[in-house]
Amino acid sequence: MLGNGKSDTMCPKGHKDLARAARSVPEGHAVSDFPFFTINKRCGLARVGVIHTPHGDIKTPAFVGAATRATVKALTMRQMRELGSQAILANTYHLILAPGSDLIEQAGGLAEFSSWHGPTFTDSGGFQIFSLPDVKITENGAKFKSHINGDKFEMTPESSMRDQWKIGADIHMAFDQLAKSDSHADMEAAMHRTHRWLDRCITEHKVLLGAGGRNLSSEGPKTWASAPERPEEDRFGQDPRPEQYLYAVVQGGIFNDLRAESARYCASKDVDGFGIGGVFTADGMDEMLKTVNSILPENKPRHLLGMGQEPIDLFVGAEYGCDTFDCVGPTRMARNGSLYTYDGRINIKNAKYKTDFSPLMPDCDCECCKNYSRAYLHHLFKTDEITAKVLASIHNEHFVVTVTDNIRKSLLNDTFEEYKKSFLSRYYK
Ligand SMILES: [Zn+2]
Numbered sequence: 001m002l003g004n005g006k007s008d009t010m011c012p013k014g015h016k017d018l019a020r021a022a023r024s025v026p027e028g029h030a031v032s033d034f035p036f037f038t039i040n041k042r043c044g045l046a047r048v049g050v051i052h053t054p055h056g057d058i059k060t061p062a063f064v065g066a067a068t069r070a071t072v073k074a075l076t077m078r079q080m081r082e083l084g085s086q087a088i089l090a091n092t093y094h095l096i097l098a099p100g101s102d103l104i105e106q107a108g109g110l111a112e113f114s115s116w117h118g119p120t121f122t123d124s125g126g127f128q129i130f131s132l133p134d135v136k137i138t139e140n141g142a143k144f145k146s147h148i149n150g151d152k153f154e155m156t157p158e159s160s161m162r163d164q165w166k167i168g169a170d171i172h173m174a175f176d177q178l179a180k181s182d183s184h185a186d187m188e189a190a191m192h193r194t195h196r197w198l199d200r201c202i203t204e205h206k207v208l209l210g211a212g213g214r215n216l217s218s219e220g221p222k223t224w225a226s227a228p229e230r231p232e233e234d235r236f237g238q239d240p241r242p243e244q245y246l247y248a249v250v251q252g253g254i255f256n257d258l259r260a261e262s263a264r265y266c267a268s269k270d271v272d273g274f275g276i277g278g279v280f281t282a283d284g285m286d287e288m289l290k291t292v293n294s295i296l297p298e299n300k301p302r303h304l305l306g307m308g309q310e311p312i313d314l315f316v317g318a319e320y321g322c323d324t325f326d327c328v329g330p331t332r333m334a335r336n337g338s339l340y341t342y343d344g345r346i347n348i349k350n351a352k353y354k355t356d357f358s359p360l361m362p363d364c365d366c367e368c369c370k371n372y373s374r375a376y377l378h379h380l381f382k383t384d385e386i387t388a389k390v391l392a393s394i395h396n397e398h399f400v401v402t403v404t405d406n407i408r409k410s411l412l413n414d415t416f417e418e419y420k421k422s423f424l425s426r427y428y429k
Contacts, residue, residue: 041412070114071114075331170244171272
């Protein structure tokens with residue numbers, strides 16, 4: 001199985017000081033001794049690199065698991081490690097509604113709370129909030145009602161930063177205004193507001209960095225340096241890092257002139273990386289990414305937000321300079337019985353699989369394909385067994401993680417073009 005071997009080095013449960021300890025800079029070193037992102041190889045706009053986070057390294061390009069509510073649906077964190085996942089992305093909107101960012105801070109942060117103990121991202125919450133029906137947008141922020149119980153909330157750039165610091169992911173996204181419109185003027189207005197909000201996010205992020213970031217709701221800031229030494233065996237094979245990191249989010253929708261303007265604005269700011277967000281069409285994605293990633297500074301990582309359900313998005317994203325991807329699509333489709341194979345997606349509930357005793361995908365080494373037949377999966381789905389969703393999610397998540405890993409390997413071996421061509425021609429016929 002493709003994996004990063006991290007399952008052997010999981011932190012023991014209940015050790016709440018680990019995340020904190022990881023942030024102290026060792027004696028005799030400076031923060032600058034530990035670069036956040038290193039590039040090992042370039043191939044046009046594409047690159048192979050490593051993002052170094054306080055909770056471990058991410059070899060890029062990489063597919064990041066969508067752990068919206070601090071869990072990847074139907075999967076345990078051990079299963080996520082075993083299927084080869086390197087990082088997870090949780091959603092600030094969902095986590096402030098339940099269980100609340102204070103509680104996650106109390107638990108020791110997202111990695112400790114969820115028992116993932118590896119690299120973590122949080123989305124700002126903007127995408128979900130601006131998709132709600134009754135959201136009210138002002139220059140200050142967004143007012144909305146909880147979809148769970150109707151409670152009223154207001155999220156501002158500052159509150160999003162504070163909530164993300166409490167949640168404690170390694171990489172945070174700036175709070176952006178998502179606009180869904182065909183109008184250039186609407187998108188331009190949303191982009192300019194996103195830029196003004198980015199400035200406020202950066203200011204707040206720096207305040208939090210100075211305060212040590214955590215314990216915002218308790219007696220006062222504590223420094224990472226006061227935490228106990230992290231045991232060697234609990235490390236993820238990299239040096240301890242001192243900070244949490246902020247990505248600016250490039251907006252502009254389907255308009256490449258706005259994308260270019262947004263990329264220039266974000267590039268000029270003191271941030272650690274970039275999310276590429278908002279709504280765009282799959283057809284125009286290559287041109288949009290070419291525009292944006294030719295402008296963004298090369299030495300900082302780029303995350304393509306919410307993309308990766310279709311394998312072609314991973315190829316195009318990597319080819320045009322994106323380093324990480326996340327998408328709820330693979331596990332959502334899995335729960336509905338729509339499963340990836342190298343010959344395209346199949347619906348396992350289809351009657352023709354009732355007596356098909358072959359593995360779902362013979363050349364896949366995930367737990368599902370190594371042990372179970374299509375007939376068995378078909379039976380589990382038809383009888384609505386919970387295990388159906390578990391096995392299907394293991395396979396689909398393993399599939400996208402593995403395809404992205406193989407893209408990385410093909411870039412290293414100078415075989416990307418051949419791999420892309422053979423994969424896509426077989427998958428999409
Ligand atoms: Zn499989």
